[in-house]
Amino acid sequence: MSERDRLPYSDEDVRSAWVDEPPTLNATVTLADYDPEWPRLYEREAERIRLLLGERVVALDHIGSTSVPGLCAKPIIDVLLVVPDSADEPAYVPALTDAGYRLVIREPDRDEHRAFKGPDTDVNLHVYSPGSAEIERYRLFRDRLRDHDEERDRYAAVKRELAGRTWKYIQNYADAKTEVVEEIVRRAREAAAAPYDEFSRAYAEHSAVNPFNVYYDRPAILALAGEVAGLRVLDVGSAAGLLAGELADRGARVTGIDRSQGMVDLAKEAFGDRVDFRRADVARPLDFLAADSVDLVTASLVLHYLRDWGPALAEFRRVLRPGGAVVASVHHPEDWHWFEGTRYFETELLTDEWTLAGQRQRVRFYRRPLSAIFGALREAGFVVDRLDEPAPLPECESADPGAWRLLTGGPRFLYLRSVNPG
Numbered sequence: 001m002s003e004r005d006r007l008p009y010s011d012e013d014v015r016s017a018w019v020d021e022p023p024t025l026n027a028t029v030t031l032a033d034y035d036p037e038w039p040r041l042y043e044r045e046a047e048r049i050r051l052l053l054g055e056r057v058v059a060l061d062h063i064g065s066t067s068v069p070g071l072c073a074k075p076i077i078d079v080l081l082v083v084p085d086s087a088d089e090p091a092y093v094p095a096l097t098d099a100g101y102r103l104v105i106r107e108p109d110r111d112e113h114r115a116f117k118g119p120d121t122d123v124n125l126h127v128y129s130p131g132s133a134e135i136e137r138y139r140l141f142r143d144r145l146r147d148h149d150e151e152r153d154r155y156a157a158v159k160r161e162l163a164g165r166t167w168k169y170i171q172n173y174a175d176a177k178t179e180v181v182e183e184i185v186r187r188a189r190e191a192a193a194a195p196y197d198e199f200s201r202a203y204a205e206h207s208a209v210n211p212f213n214v215y216y217d218r219p220a221i222l223a224l225a226g227e228v229a230g231l232r233v234l235d236v237g238s239a240a241g242l243l244a245g246e247l248a249d250r251g252a253r254v255t256g257i258d259r260s261q262g263m264v265d266l267a268k269e270a271f272g273d274r275v276d277f278r279r280a281d282v283a284r285p286l287d288f289l290a291a292d293s294v295d296l297v298t299a300s301l302v303l304h305y306l307r308d309w310g311p312a313l314a315e316f317r318r319v320l321r322p323g324g325a326v327v328a329s330v331h332h333p334e335d336w337h338w339f340e341g342t343r344y345f346e347t348e349l350l351t352d353e354w355t356l357a358g359q360r361q362r363v364r365f366y367r368r369p370l371s372a373i374f375g376a377l378r379e380a381g382f383v384v385d386r387l388d389e390p391a392p393l394p395e396c397e398s399a400d401p402g403a404w405r406l407l408t409g410g411p412r413f414l415y416l417r418s419v420n421p422g
Helices: 011-017 038-056 093-098 133-147 149-163 170-176 178-193 197-209 211-225 242-249 261-271 310-319 370-379 401-409
Strands: 059-063 077-082 102-107 113-117 123-128 232-236 253-258 275-279 294-300 320-331 348-356 359-367 383-388 413-419
Touching: 011 102, 038 059, 038 077, 038 093, 038 123, 059 133, 077 133, 093 102, 123 133, 133 149, 133 178, 133 359, 149 170, 149 178, 170 178, 197 211, 197 261, 197 348, 211 242, 211 294, 211 320, 211 383, 211 401, 211 413, 232 242, 232 310, 242 253, 242 261, 242 275, 242 294, 253 261, 261 275, 294 310, 310 320, 310 370, 370 383, 370 413
Parallel strands: 077 123, 232 253, 232 294, 253 275, 294 320
Antiparallel strands: 059 077, 102 113, 113 123, 320 413, 348 359, 383 413
16 A cells, blocks of 8 residues: 555545445544453454355454554454455455345455455455455554554553544544554564664574574584585574684685674674674675675574565575575475464464563564475576485484474475575
């Protein structure tokens, strides 16, 4: 949706969006304190929609203020439904209307948005197609409020102040919140662009001892890389520099890049005497590197943050000499099972959560099927000459039995060595 589309609705805009005559409010807005029952009401509604639409459901999400613990809200459950094509109403509207949902809003010029009122629960069901930017925006805003109490409380204060005014349409109240909403979304996008900046030191300390890194990922990358003495290595997504430092200790001439300035600073503190660390975004041209100037690219758990691998792989191919290789690890396609997915063959945005330094952290990544991984490498001109699903080092069993059971019970990451044929 463009910035123009974020302009306040005129009365005519409101009337044209509604299928029938829009209800007028001409009153203040009633807000309720957070109710722990709201998530349960969402789950009930989501289950109903899944039963009605089956495989036509691409994604379902609880959005809006009732999805944020501790936030005051109108006691209305906002549900985000993604279908293959929201403009194709015959594909899903009859099933919903037969179950009592009522189509109330149709907006072809606003990402083909459709909205329904629920049959017996106060529900707003918002329907979009997979390509809509509104999907990410809803999730970014919600997750930012969930993770940052100060953002949630500021938003609540604005809501309460505005709710005390009289509004002709409820849309006018929503429009009045646009400024604070856009500020929060902007900060969420900045944090998402470099997700580790906010907890870089805690992550650096964690990755130095985390069994998934110590006994699994770094050893697997180093094993695929083989003998590196004398090689020119580009370590992509170098984070705190632990892999880059190990490569340098084995005799490689290493340049490490990361888009998080916090991570780059920490890497320089620890390994700056033997590795050239730079802040760079792998999704953009690496202009500081000449063509054919690198023998090996290592990319440990970084490519899955990119929806489109094309630009990054094109740069890898440009900077690699003929015969040079990319050694990469990514989330395993099996994650569709771990994250309870139902659409293996789609590239989907997932959210990984873990506790770090006593705080719940949330990072998004893209899971894709194995065919998409090989397809992206093939289209970029690479030849995959090695695929690995390694076991952790034997020491992991005694060091962390829980991690050992997880890592030997099924694949968590996928490892590939891909050669630039020249």
